[in-house]
Amino acid sequence: MEITVKTIGGTxxxxxxxxxxxxxxxxxxxxxxxxxxEGILKGTKEDRQYNIPLPDILYxxxxxxxxxxxxxxxxxxxxxxxxxxxxxxISRNFARISKSVIVNLMKINSIKPSLNGxxxxxxxxxxxxxISRKYVPDIKERLKGGSV
Amino acid sequence: xxxxxxxxxxxxxxxxxxxNVAMFVLGIMLQPDYRxxxxxxxxxxxxxxxxxxxxxxxxxxxxxxxxQTLIREFIQMVLIVALIIAFMFGRFHITREYVPQIIGVxxxxxxxxxxxHVFSWLMDLKTASKMTEDLKAFQAKASGEK
Numbered sequence: 258m259e260i261t262v263k264t265i266g267g268t269x270x271x272x273x274x275x276x277x278x279x280x281x282x283x284x285x286x287x288x289x290x291x292x293x294x295e296g297i298l299k300g301t302k303e304d305r306q307y308n309i310p311l312p313d314i315l316y317x318x319x320x321x322x323x324x325x326x327x328x329x330x331x332x333x334x335x336x337x338x339x340x341x342x343x344x345x346x347i348s349r350n351f352a353r354i355s356k357s358v359i360v361n362l363m364k365i366n367s368i369k370p371s372l373n374g375x376x377x378x379x380x381x382x383x384x385x386x387x388i389s390r391k392y393v394p395d396i397k398e399r400l401k402g403g404s405v
Numbered sequence: 406x407x408x409x410x411x412x413x414x415x416x417x418x419x420x421x422x423x424x425n426v427a428m429f430v431l432g433i434m435l436q437p438d439y440r441x442x443x444x445x446x447x448x449x450x451x452x453x454x455x456x457x458x459x460x461x462x463x464x465x466x467x468x469x470x471x472x473q474t475l476i477r478e479f480i481q482m483v484l485i486v487a488l489i490i491a492f493m494f495g496r497f498h499i500t501r502e503y504v505p506q507i508i509g510v511x512x513x514x515x516x517x518x519x520x521x522h523v524f525s526w527l528m529d530l531k532t533a534s535k536m537t538e539d540l541k542a543f544q545a546k547a548s549g550e551k
Contacts, residue, residue, distance in 0.1 A: 270548060350547050355468055363544055368536045370529035372474045374412040376536070389468055390412065397532075400539035 296349060298342075300326045300333025309333060311349055315380050316360040317342050329382045352399055354378065355389040362400075412525070413460045419521045421453040427513040435506060455492055456514075459484040482518045486511050 265271070273291055277284050289308075296311035315327045319339040326333045335342075343353050350362045364381050368388070371377040376388040376396075388396055428448065432439065459481045469477065490507060497503065 357468070362540065363547060365540055368533045368540060370526055370533045372471060372478075373469070374525070374529065376529070376533055387468065397536060397539070400536060400543050 298326060298335065300335050302331065302333045307333060311346070311351075311361075312363065314351075314361050315364045315382065315384065316358055316386055317346075317351075318359075318386075319357045327384075352392075352396060354392050354396060355387055358386050360386055410461075413457050415525060415528070416460065416521050417453050417457045419524050420456050420517060421449045423517040423520055424449040424452045424456075427517055431509050431513055435509060451492075452489060455488050456485045456518075458488065478522070482515060485518060486514045489514050 275284060275287060297308045298311065298314065300307050300309050309326055309328065313328050315329065317335075317339065318325050318327065324335045324337060324339055324342070326335055339357065339359060342351075342359055346359060351359050352362055354360050360378055360380075365378045366381055367379045369377050369379065371387055374390045374393075376393060377385045378388060379385055428445075465477075490510060493510060494503060494507060499507075
């Protein structure tokens, strides 16, 4: 297999392209490895443990002492506390938006007003999560500042 | 709590403006010949404060659901109507003559309450649109598009 590395300009988006005859297990393994380099979280579902790539996560929610990681279609449970995720993910485009939710800022399609001075994030899968009043100034600052 | 106070303060100023309008409209309709002294300038402020009190009392640390919020808003509106009516007519012996005034004031308070929320929502809509704009710029920057 030939490997080509091309240096691109700083303004261009970095990418990895795989040329293959068909997308088999070997290619999937390469993809999983590349995605793991972007960061992963461990989550369990039906007693099996999975590695969840950070870019796939929509939001993380704490419900009754348990923490759940939500993806487009799946949901995994985690033994970690929400505050642990908060400190670990703050530099990874995630933000705390309420007492119980941390959202992936890259997975928000739009923000709209909700009742009582709160705002609602419309996610890429159409789900909505609430930004509570307390966190609105922080989110505004984060988005305005563009700290990535 | 700080954010709740800010929301209440914005609501207070919108209320004062709308109370001025309501006093003007109700006054023209119900007592067009009545004359006031300078104290009339204080009434919208007093009514604004009265209208804000239930909002401060109704503060909740919990994240309320949409239904819980709507129920609270309704209770808050009923409390405001009751407080304003008590403040305006409490010292009088209520006779039939007062009924149209009480109905007029109650309706005005309800209309003002709804309008305060409509104006606040419109302001939030503008904020949300700016946040979405900033979000798109943030996402472009984060994914290296610029």
